[in-house]
Amino acid sequence: MRTQVCIIGAGPSGLLLSQLLHRKGIDTIVLERKTKAYVLSRIRAGVLERGFVDLMREAGVGARMDVEGFTHDGTLIAYDNHQFRVDFAARAGASVMVYGQTELTRDLYEAREAMDGQILYNVDDVQIEDVTTQSPHVTFAMDGKSHRIECDYVVGCDGFHGVSRKTIPEEKRREYEKIYPFGWLGILSETPPVHHELIYANSDRGFALCSMRNDNLSRYYVQCPLDHRPDDWSDAAFWEELKRRIPDAAADQLITGPSIEKSIAPLRSFVTEPMRWGQLFLCGDAAHIVPPTGAKGLNTAASDIFYLYHGMMQHYLHGEDEGLERYSEKALARVWKAERFSWWMSNLLHRYPDQGAFDRKMQLADLAYLEQSEAAQISMAENYVGLPY
Ligand code: FAD
Ligand code: DHB
Numbered sequence: 352m353r354t355q356v357c358i359i360g361a362g363p364s365g366l367l368l369s370q371l372l373h374r375k376g377i378d379t380i381v382l383e384r385k386t387k388a389y390v391l392s393r394i395r396a397g398v399l400e401r402g403f404v405d406l407m408r409e410a411g412v413g414a415r416m417d418v419e420g421f422t423h424d425g426t427l428i429a430y431d432n433h434q435f436r437v438d439f440a441a442r443a444g445a446s447v448m449v450y451g452q453t454e455l456t457r458d459l460y461e462a463r464e465a466m467d468g469q470i471l472y473n474v475d476d477v478q479i480e481d482v483t484t485q486s487p488h489v490t491f492a493m494d495g496k497s498h499r500i501e502c503d504y505v506v507g508c509d510g511f512h513g514v515s516r517k518t519i520p521e522e523k524r525r526e527y528e529k530i531y532p533f534g535w536l537g538i539l540s541e542t543p544p545v546h547h548e549l550i551y552a553n554s555d556r557g558f559a560l561c562s563m564r565n566d567n568l569s570r571y572y573v574q575c576p577l578d579h580r581p582d583d584w585s586d587a588a589f590w591e592e593l594k595r596r597i598p599d600a601a602a603d604q605l606i607t608g609p610s611i612e613k614s615i616a617p618l619r620s621f622v623t624e625p626m627r628w629g630q631l632f633l634c635g636d637a638a639h640i641v642p643p644t645g646a647k648g649l650n651t652a653a654s655d656i657f658y659l660y661h662g663m664m665q666h667y668l669h670g671e672d673e674g675l676e677r678y679s680e681k682a683l684a685r686v687w688k689a690e691r692f693s694w695w696m697s698n699l700l701h702r703y704p705d706q707g708a709f710d711r712k713m714q715l716a717d718l719a720y721l722e723q724s725e726a727a728q729i730s731m732a733e734n735y736v737g738l739p740y
Pocket of ligand 2 (some may be wrong): 395396397399549562563570643644645646647
């Protein structure tokens with residue numbers, strides 16, 4: 352087989368890049384280790400930055416998002432049994448869109464299928480070869496046979512545990528990592544959201560987040576110890592804990608019900624540099640991870656795709672390589688700012704096991720400053736809605 356761009360991974364990054372390139376006449380094949388149903392069963396992010404929303408529209412997959420997504424002009428921050436609002440529209444002149452990663456991925460699959468885009472599922476043992484030459488190739492196993500794809504470029508969109516990053520020799524990459532001493536226990540329930548905007552809560556008992564997917568589908572999270580398992584938490588225990596972490600006024604409004612999904616995610620900050628090696632480019636979780644607190648994981652994947660898409664267009668449509676040459680530098684400049692914001696928001700809102708009385712006072716002072724200072728709110732809002740690409 353031969354293609355121009357071989358993409359590893361059919362998560363949101365790989366699908367979006369494939370869709371954008373195909374619409375410009377650039378040929379791609381996407382290789383996915385799992386099935387489409389499996390990818391769609393993963394409940395993950397829910398908040399899209401304005402830049403991502405525009406990119407979805409440019410990819411021709413914005414129609415359902417524009418009808419079913421919810422525009423949010425602000426968010427609530429709660430601490431000390433009260434809450435305040437950061438108004439994104441007033442402070443940063445922009446808003447975000449609440450539209451689940453599952454729905455967005457479903458839209459991308461539908462669009463790829465409608466255009467006869469090639470996605471190969473259930474592939475095994477993907478190996479990326481000769482990326483420091485002008486003729487890289489990818490080998491893999493599928494249906495009990497081995498296959499080979501010749502291509503111009505390979506793009507690693509295969510998430511944190513994929514093969515692409517590890518294809519870059521260890522001595523050629525530098526990795527930066529921070530592991531947080533807690534996880535997030537998340538549930539999805541077919542109940543109306545407690546409030547029409549998100550509530551990020553700092554409490555003595557730990558962090559909590561009230562989010563949503565639509566008018567009758569809520570997503571809630573509580574910080575939990577790393578050694579807990581979802582089965583350790585009954586629905587009743589989850590609701591009880593959530594109520595204790597949000598202001599009484601919100602807890603009184605909370606409508607509870609059975610969970611339809613329950614999972615625990617660890618929190619990690621991670622960046623690998625560079626994001627290009629020869630003809631191999633890394634995008635999204637394959638190159639970097641943020642703790643979910645600032646809703647930046649999926650959005651940072653989208654900004655990588657934006658830079659790479661423009662670089663590929665320059666190359667294939669105009670014979671110009673500046674965009675590809677500078678891909679790693681441009682993507683990383685934005686990634687590090689999202690890493691900073693996610694790290695800051697995580698520090699602001701979580702309870703650390705070794706947190707002393709002084710550290711707690713610093714957190715409360717930081718929250719009070721954010722509540723009272725227009726400058727602090729502008730800073731938070733411009734990062735939350737997404738820094739410019
Ligand atoms: P992925 O979505 O990980 O997709 C990678 C794809 O590559 C997968 O389909 C995988 O099966 C495939 N793959 C892997 N290895 C191979 C291989 N060797 N060969 C072929 N295919 C392969 N972000 C938020 O903003 N908010 C959240 O609440 C949030 N929650 C999260 C919860 C969890 C448990 C995780 C893991 C992430 C969460 N994120 C969240 C982050 C967000 O979901 C990711 O940033 C986003 O999925 C990145 O998309 P991606 O396409 O780069 O990677
Ligand atoms: C959601 C997840 C986040 O990490 C976040 O910051 C906001 C919303 C969500 O799943 O809805």
